[in-house]
Amino acid sequence: MSTTTSPAPSAAAGGTGLTFSGVLRSEWIKFRSLRSTQLLLLFTFVAVVGVGTIAAFLRGTIIHQLMKFGAERPGAVGGHTLTMDQAISAAGAQGINIYGTPIAGLQLGILVLGALAVLLISSEFGTGMIRSTMTAVPKRLPTFLAKAIVLVVVSYVLTLLAAFATFLISIPILHSYGISMSLGLDGVVYSIFMGGVYVAGVALMGLSLGTLIRSSAGGVIVLVALFFLLEIATSLLGLVPGDFWKYVGQYVPSVAGGRMLEIGDKAAFISPLSGGLIFLGWIVLVTVPAVISLKTRDV
Amino acid sequence: MIEAVNLAKHYGSKTAVDGVTFTVRPGMVTGFLGPNGAGKSTTMRMIVGLDKPSAGSVTVNGKPYVKHHDPLHQVGALLDAKAVHTSRSAYNHLLAMAATHNIATSRVNEVIDMTGLAAVAKKKAGGFSLGMGQRLGIASALLGDPQTLILDEPVNGLDPEGVLWVRNLARHLAGQGKTVFLSSHLMSEMSQTADHLIVIGRGRIIADAPIAEILAGSQQAKVRVRTAEATRLGELLSGTGVQVQSNETETLEVTGVDSRRIAQVALENQVLVYELTPLATSLEDAYFDLTKDSVEYHSQELDDAAPAGALEGTLK
Numbered sequence: 001m002s003t004t005t006s007p008a009p010s011a012a013a014g015g016t017g018l019t020f021s022g023v024l025r026s027e028w029i030k031f032r033s034l035r036s037t038q039l040l041l042l043f044t045f046v047a048v049v050g051v052g053t054i055a056a057f058l059r060g061t062i063i064h065q066l067m068k069f070g071a072e073r074p075g076a077v078g079g080h081t082l083t084m085d086q087a088i089s090a091a092g093a094q095g096i097n098i099y100g101t102p103i104a105g106l107q108l109g110i111l112v113l114g115a116l117a118v119l120l121i122s123s124e125f126g127t128g129m130i131r132s133t134m135t136a137v138p139k140r141l142p143t144f145l146a147k148a149i150v151l152v153v154v155s156y157v158l159t160l161l162a163a164f165a166t167f168l169i170s171i172p173i174l175h176s177y178g179i180s181m182s183l184g185l186d187g188v189v190y191s192i193f194m195g196g197v198y199v200a201g202v203a204l205m206g207l208s209l210g211t212l213i214r215s216s217a218g219g220v221i222v223l224v225a226l227f228f229l230l231e232i233a234t235s236l237l238g239l240v241p242g243d244f245w246k247y248v249g250q251y252v253p254s255v256a257g258g259r260m261l262e263i264g265d266k267a268a269f270i271s272p273l274s275g276g277l278i279f280l281g282w283i284v285l286v287t288v289p290a291v292i293s294l295k296t297r298d299v
Numbered sequence: 300m301i302e303a304v305n306l307a308k309h310y311g312s313k314t315a316v317d318g319v320t321f322t323v324r325p326g327m328v329t330g331f332l333g334p335n336g337a338g339k340s341t342t343m344r345m346i347v348g349l350d351k352p353s354a355g356s357v358t359v360n361g362k363p364y365v366k367h368h369d370p371l372h373q374v375g376a377l378l379d380a381k382a383v384h385t386s387r388s389a390y391n392h393l394l395a396m397a398a399t400h401n402i403a404t405s406r407v408n409e410v411i412d413m414t415g416l417a418a419v420a421k422k423k424a425g426g427f428s429l430g431m432g433q434r435l436g437i438a439s440a441l442l443g444d445p446q447t448l449i450l451d452e453p454v455n456g457l458d459p460e461g462v463l464w465v466r467n468l469a470r471h472l473a474g475q476g477k478t479v480f481l482s483s484h485l486m487s488e489m490s491q492t493a494d495h496l497i498v499i500g501r502g503r504i505i506a507d508a509p510i511a512e513i514l515a516g517s518q519q520a521k522v523r524v525r526t527a528e529a530t531r532l533g534e535l536l537s538g539t540g541v542q543v544q545s546n547e548t549e550t551l552e553v554t555g556v557d558s559r560r561i562a563q564v565a566l567e568n569q570v571l572v573y574e575l576t577p578l579a580t581s582l583e584d585a586y587f588d589l590t591k592d593s594v595e596y597h598s599q600e601l602d603d604a605a606p607a608g609a610l611e612g613t614l615k
Contacts, residue, residue, distance in 0.1 A: 015369070015371075015372065015397075015400040015401045015402035015403070015406075015443065016369075016400070016401045017368045017369030017372065017400055017401075018368055018369055018370060018371075018399055018400055019400075019401060021401075022398050022399045022400055022401045023398075023399050025398040025399075026395045026396070026397075026398035026399045027395075029391060029394050029395040029398055030384070030387070030391075030395045033387050033388065033391035033394075033395070034384070034386050034387060035386065036386060123384065124384065127381070127383065127384045127385050127425075128379055128381040128382040128383070129382060129383055129384040129387075129392075130382075131349055131378060131379055131382040132382040132383060132392075132396060132439060134348075134349060135347050135348075135349065135370070135371075135374075135376055135378070135382075136370065136371055136396055136399045136400070137370075137399055138347065138348040138364055138365040138367075138370050139365060296351070298344075298349060298350040298351060299349050
């Protein structure tokens with residue numbers, strides 16, 4: 001390799017100084033310039049659409065069966081056929097929502113994008129990149145905000161696209177079961193647009209956990225614990241006699257956030273709006289300490 | 300211009316930097332010299348706000364670093380050659396750094412050419428050798444064409460050509476009136492690059508002076524004399540403030556009198572002198588003199604039974 005012998009930094013560097021739009025652009029360059037990130041996004045899209053497609057087949061089969069043989073309800077005459085609408089609401093009563101088909105693969109999206117969000121900052125701590133970042137942006141918070149914006153936009157857009165793709169794929173599949181899937185179906189548009197909100201929220205929590213814990217493995221473990229293990233743990237505690245634990249289970253992030261995606265109120269369940277607010281509470285609960293930690297701790 | 304006042308950093312009960320006060324002036328290269336663990340890196344990290352001081356304060360160009368609206372134009376810092384994401388290419392790393400300050404892409408290409416990274420700029424930084432990593436670190440420090448340059452151990456891992464290049468770069472930038480502050484634990488490096496030295500040991504400043512002064516002040520110059528009549532000449536030279544040592548036959552080491560005076564005495568007394576060599580104090584000697592009480596990690600003296608591991612820790 002060769003080196004210029006006279007090291008003259010001839011031209012002035014130019015530039016307008018530190019601006020938030022600059023920091024945002026910087027974070028976007030960082031986000032798109034990692035091969036692993038590109039692959040993960042592609043994988044997420046394929047996985048969410050894939051799981052959604054399988055779900056369309058499964059739900060189509062179930063509703064088709066209901067339409068053909070009727071629901072086994074007390075008082076219902078066996079062998080009585082149902083109309084499509086009746087079959088859809090009968091399946092919905094058992095938690096099989098036809099309108100939620102476009103976002104049936106969301107759990108995978110949460111897992112992958114949540115982990116990606118943790119890594120977005122924990123990998124900077126791991127590699128030492130954070131020291132370059134914080135030297136360029138010594139106030140630190142603009143960097144956090146810029147990362148959050150990049151993550152929220154990317155997760156929302158990716159989930160929206162995946163949900164819409166799943167919707168399009170599910171139309172011919174459900175049609176083959178005699179079910180007409182359309183944007184006009186109650187709750188379909190809502191689920192397509194709300195799925196991304198949930199995933200973006202999980203991504204924000206991932207970013208905050210990565211900022212707080214600073215370790216990729218630790219951050220991902222806590223995220224998985226919050227979104228998967230906590231739900232399992234509280235549903236086990238629901239076996240304890242008494243109502244208390246049954247209700248606690250509705251407040252864990254995955255259940256509250258999941259409620260946000262459903263339409264209509266269910267008996268003895270928090271409303272979708274309350275679910276969304278509780279989920280927001282969880283986000284604030286990890287984001288505030290993360291921001292304080294980033295601002296005050298040495299890097 | 301960097302001004303530190305009573306700057307201190309404690310980690311629990313351990314004191315890394317113990318209330319240092321110093322000024323790094325523009326237009327010259329200031330060396331920051333000290334043994335491993337003396338507090339050099341911690342001090343530099345506090346200057347750019349990565350570490351918060353436990354006490355005291357430090358300003359760059361009149362303001363705390365964090366208060367500047369264009370930090371990369373104020374200070375270029377190489378604190379750690381590993382401060383890059385290992386999976387990102389050098390080019391994209393620099394592009395992301397430049398974007399924060401809206402620095403043009405042409406400047407990114409300029410620093411890549413300047414640091415000789417053009418051939419590897421599109422490769423992942425994780426695969427870089429230590430020397431290439433240093434070049435990338437220097438490239439990001441130069442991005443904003445900063446008024447003040449802070450380089451922590453910049454020649455670490457560089458090949459001889461790279462060492463020469465860093466030395467020229469430091470001198471060139473100082474010549475342009477910029478503030479250049481570079482740390483090293485290598486005294487020989489400092490003697491060839493720095494105009495002014497700040498020596499730190501165990502978190503305290505033990506010297507802050509022009510290099511020439513540190514050399515002169517450390518101990519008096521010695522002169523080696525080879526003569527046919529060592530004993531007689533030794534007696535003739537001895538007097539107040541003059542020390543004469545003789546370690547070999549026909550050889551004297553004289554302190555406190557210059558070589559001209561020795562030659563004169565020898566001539567007047569008809570003593571044959573066949574060598575008269577002024578022994579310059581090296582910066583190494585001066586450094587050991589200054590830091591011998593403040594070295595954090597003493598290595599053991601080697602003896603026959605000592606295992607090879609005793610070589611760890613380079614300073615004695």
